[in-house]
Amino acid sequence: MTVFTHILATTLGVQxxxxxxxxxxLAYGFGVAVDVDHALKAPFYLRAVGLQDKRGYYWRSxxxxxxxxxxxxPLCLWLGTAVPLLFFxxxxxxxxxxxxxxxxxxxxxxxxxxxxxxxxxxxxKEAILCSVLVVANVALWWARR
Amino acid sequence: xKRLADWLAGPLARLMHERFGLSPTQxxxxxxxxxxxxxxxxxxxxxxxGLLLMALGQALDGLDGTVARAYGLGSEAxxxxxxxxDRASETLIFLAFGAAGLVPLGHAxxxxxxxxxxxxxxxxxxxxxxxxxxxxxxxxxxxxPTLFALIFGVNLAAYxxxxxLIDFQFQGRMDRLGGDLDTVASRAVALEHAxxxxxxxxxxxxxPPQLQTTEAQSHRVFTAEARRTQ
Numbered sequence: 001m002t003v004f005t006h007i008l009a010t011t012l013g014v015q016x017x018x019x020x021x022x023x024x025x026l027a028y029g030f031g032v033a034v035d036v037d038h039a040l041k042a043p044f045y046l047r048a049v050g051l052q053d054k055r056g057y058y059w060r061s062x063x064x065x066x067x068x069x070x071x072x073x074p075l076c077l078w079l080g081t082a083v084p085l086l087f088f089x090x091x092x093x094x095x096x097x098x099x100x101x102x103x104x105x106x107x108x109x110x111x112x113x114x115x116x117x118x119x120x121x122x123x124x125k126e127a128i129l130c131s132v133l134v135v136a137n138v139a140l141w142w143a144r145r
Numbered sequence: 146x147k148r149l150a151d152w153l154a155g156p157l158a159r160l161m162h163e164r165f166g167l168s169p170t171q172x173x174x175x176x177x178x179x180x181x182x183x184x185x186x187x188x189x190x191x192x193x194x195g196l197l198l199m200a201l202g203q204a205l206d207g208l209d210g211t212v213a214r215a216y217g218l219g220s221e222a223x224x225x226x227x228x229x230x231d232r233a234s235e236t237l238i239f240l241a242f243g244a245a246g247l248v249p250l251g252h253a254x255x256x257x258x259x260x261x262x263x264x265x266x267x268x269x270x271x272x273x274x275x276x277x278x279x280x281x282x283x284x285x286x287x288x289x290p291t292l293f294a295l296i297f298g299v300n301l302a303a304y305x306x307x308x309x310l311i312d313f314q315f316q317g318r319m320d321r322l323g324g325d326l327d328t329v330a331s332r333a334v335a336l337e338h339a340x341x342x343x344x345x346x347x348x349x350x351x352x353p354p355q356l357q358t359t360e361a362q363s364h365r366v367f368t369a370e371a372r373r374t375q
Contacts (some may be wrong), residue, residue: 057324061312061313061316071259074262074301075301101327102330107266
């Protein structure tokens with residue numbers, strides 16, 4: 001999913017749960033900022049592909065795979081909040097509806113999957129989800145105004 | 146660094162091995178029992194005595210590697226035992242701090258979890274900052290809850306960094322493999338499994354049949370894709 005859709009989903013969650021302060025920062029950190037690994041992969045992309053636009057590059061890392069629950073759960077227990085867990089799970093659910101290859105438990109397992117809803121085109125899923133999230137965000141904001 | 150440590154510990158290692166006839170494995174176990182005694186002392190509120198026993202245990206733990214290297218007794222099994230007993234020692238000592246009420250027991254358990262997580266990847270990533278029980282020697286100056294927060298935070302962060310370093314290694318492998326980017330992960334996995342002589346772990350529902358390959362087949366896919374993209 002694009003970062004814009006992740007922002008919409010996280011904003012909806014923050015609004016719905018009425019989060020403030022540290023919890024809002026954690027929500028955006030684990031709902032959106034985990035995508036920072038794409039930036040970390042940029043040097044690899046430049047070395048392998050160059051400056052041309054080539055679709056399908058493996059941009060993912062274990063920072064946004066289910067294996068990350070192994071460190072996010074202890075972190076939540078230490079911080080005494082489930083916000084990172086919840087927003088990271090939402091991020092994952094969205095990413096796993098896009099049909100590129102993923103390695104959910106790497107480096108512990110080499111299982112490769114494409115996630116779910118693979119029969120529906122990615123652009124259709126993204127467009128529907130994005131529209132629903134925009135409407136839900138506006139509706140929630142309007143209701144609480 | 147290891148050479149310097151071996152040179153410094155050499156006379157003591159010779160004493161342990163040649164005079165007392167102790168093997169690296171016996172030294173590893175000796176270090177563990179000293180750490181166990183340290184944990185008992187700490188849990189009984191004799192923190193200073195516990196830290197002294199812990200220091201003796203760590204000194205002995207350092208000697209096992211020196212003896213193994215100096216006398217050619219190193220083995221993979223010895224390394225595994227050393228790591229296992231090191232983690233067991235840390236678990237006992239951390240829980241002892243919890244039992245003594247010096248830190249919340251939950252925080253001691255989470256520090257153990259962070260150290261164990263890091264242990265699962267540090268051999269492959271080559272990254273371990275070494276902030277474990279050694280941090281506890283600073284208890285005279287820094288409150289123990291702060292030290293446990295440090296141990297937890299550093300080891301958890303090191304675990305995340307370790308995961309990323311291993312990812313980057315695999316990314317390098319995928320980049321070298323090249324070909325169709327949409328299937329590069331499954332082909333790299335298939336290749337790695339073929340090298341190890343195992344079966345590839347692919348999703349049978351979503352992976353195209355040609356991806357469940359041997360090394361030769363994987364190269365064929367790559368070559369065909371490379372021709373197509375040229």
